[in-house]
Amino acid sequence: MKATAWMGRDSVKVVDVPDPRIMNARDAVVKISSTAICGSDLHLYHGYIPALRKGDILGHEFMGEVVEVGPEVDNLAVGDRVVVPFPIACGNCASCQQGRYSVCENSNPNAGVAEKIMGHSPAGIFGYSHLLGGYAGGQAEYARVPFADVGPIKVPDEVPDDQALMLADVLPTGYMGAEMCDIKPGDVIAVWGAGPVGLLAAASARLLGAERVIVIDRYPYRLRLAAEQVGAETINYEQVGAETINYEQLDVLDELNQLTAGRGPDACIDAVGLEGHHGNAAMYAYDRVKQAGRLETERPFALRQAIMACRSGGVVSVIGAYGGFVDKFPMGAFMNRSLIMRTGQCHVQRYTRPLLEHIVRGDIDPSFVISHRMPLKDAAKGYRIFQKKQDDCTKVVLKV
Known part of the structure; x- marks a missing residue:
């Protein structure tokens, strides 16, 4: 065959x-x-x-x-x-x-x-x-x-x-990602990645009753799908905070805070995984070099952002695939702000x-x-x- x-x-x-x-x-x-x-x-x-x-x-x-x-x-x-x-x-x-x-x-x-x-x-x-x-x-x-x-x-x-x-x-994975968010009426859900899993996670969040869904990506055609097929609000991170030279979360974090009156999304879904990309050149170079040398196996930009962006006491749902070890995990934010992480294949x-x-x-x-x-x-x-x-x-x- x-x-x-x-x-x-x-x-x-x-x-x-x-x-x-x-x-x-x-x-x-x-x-x-x-x-x-x-x-x-x-x-x-x-x-x-x-x-x-x-x-x-x-x-x-x-x-x-x-x-x-x-x-x-x-x-x-x-x-x-x-x-x-x-x-x-x-x-x-x-x-x-x-x-x-x-x-x-x-x-x-x-x-x-x-x-x-x-x-x-x-x-x-x-x-x-x-x-x-x-x-x-x-x-x-x-x-x-x-x-x-x-x-x-x-x-x-x-x-x-x-x-x-x-x-x-892709549909069960996206649905489980949304289900792990414990969605309640009025909730705002942010989804990193407008690939098939991210798009279906956004659609599933709608199906489960989310009031608003915000999708973050850098490809305009994928963000158009999120808006047209799911009714999501969208953030193109390559067009947000272009002058930012600080820690890589700041651009998307600022935009999400503006969209949620400073509170942050109730839950954040990482549908990107180990080959994440980000416009911050310094952090991208850092992770690429460490990944190439197998000193870390992932580029966890989306995961870091999701943790920093999520409202205190909220849920971070991880359905993007990871295979080994990540660096610069923001454990202080995760622990001190009472966040919950749920994940799994x-x-x-x-x-x-x-x-x-x-x-x-x-x-x-x-x-x-x-x-x-x-x-x-x-x-x-x-x-x-x-x-x-x-x-x-x-x-x-x-x-x-």
């Missing part, structure tokens, strides 16, 4: 690989119809995630048709159209029983490696390095799905691929069915984040235009 393989830093290629097969009684094999390139895939593309090997098959957002099931999979049948959550979860361990599927205790066969970096291991994830299981991803013609009796859900015929595919990751299996019901009812259409559709053979082109933000690219879906 054809699959998208990582070939080295900033390089992917569609190559021929062996077809997947049933290896466990709870497996299924899915013939993929649609798969997507996620912002988190760009961290792999750039080589920032450890334990990635040349030839690894990428992709953790995919859906398609079941073509084979193991003998213990009784909830799916050949021919079912399904969407597959990106965390792989057994459904039986203590974490899964409590709905914390992304920290399943049984699905990462390389847990010992992850424990050396993180203390304890999270779940295995499709196409996301050997640190998280070494599972082949879904940017391919077929995929093996472990624990298929727990993860995939059937998709009604009336729900198109472009909507259903967003249930694999999304527990997708918890949200797929309720969010599918929202889609069917017309409460939300997550497909507005898709800007490009192209065949699987053009995956390398898709990565390039997504990484470079060319042609107003927000989300690339690969059709198989």
Whole structure:
């Protein structure tokens, strides 16, 4: 079969690989119809995630048709159209029983490696390095799905691929980011990052009752989407406080204070993660140099800003992907102002069915984040235009 393989830093290629097969009684094999390139895939593309090997098959957002099931999979049948959550979860361990599927205790066969970096291991994830299981991803013609009796859900015929595919990751992740904010009537929510996850976090905040949503980014076309599709207020940080030469939070912080009468947002969502950018040249250079030397693994501009901007006693919700260690974490602000931080890879299996019901009812259409559709053979082109933000690219879906 054809699959998208990582070939080295900033390089992917569609190559021929062996077809997947049933290896466990709870497996299924899915013939993929649609798969997507996620912002988190760009961290792999750039080589920032450890334990990635040349030839690894990428992709953790995919859906398609079941073509084979193991003998213990009784909830799916050949021919079912399904969407597959990106965390792989057994459904039986203590974490899964409590709905914390992304920290399943049984699905990462390389847990010992992850424990050396993180203390304890999270779940295995499709196409996301050997640190998280070494599972082949879904940017391919077929995929093996472990624990298929727990993860995939059937998709009604009336729900198109472009909507259903967003249930694999970006819609549940954005929704969980908003849910962690404990939104109450009248709340103001600020979202860093107008990529697909940030846009859907903003839309979910609206769905959960936020009075105002403010989205921070530097790309005008993405901010236009936030305004037009979500009704958000927007801040382009490259046009705010251009004369500022002080600590990097000041420009966005001042703007948010003006928009909230000096109080700050009730909750702040970091939908950016480890490859953050900021207009402050000194701080950007500092983090880039330390990241290049692996003295820190992240560029946490959005996280720092969210902590400084959030009102005292508010919530900082972190759904942008991080992989290791950050520098200059504003612990004094975090502790002294009684802030709450909630975070995690999304527990997708918890949200797929309720969010599918929202889609069917017309409460939300997550497909507005898709800007490009192209065949699987053009995956390398898709990565390039997504990484470079060319042609107003927000989300690339690969059709198989």
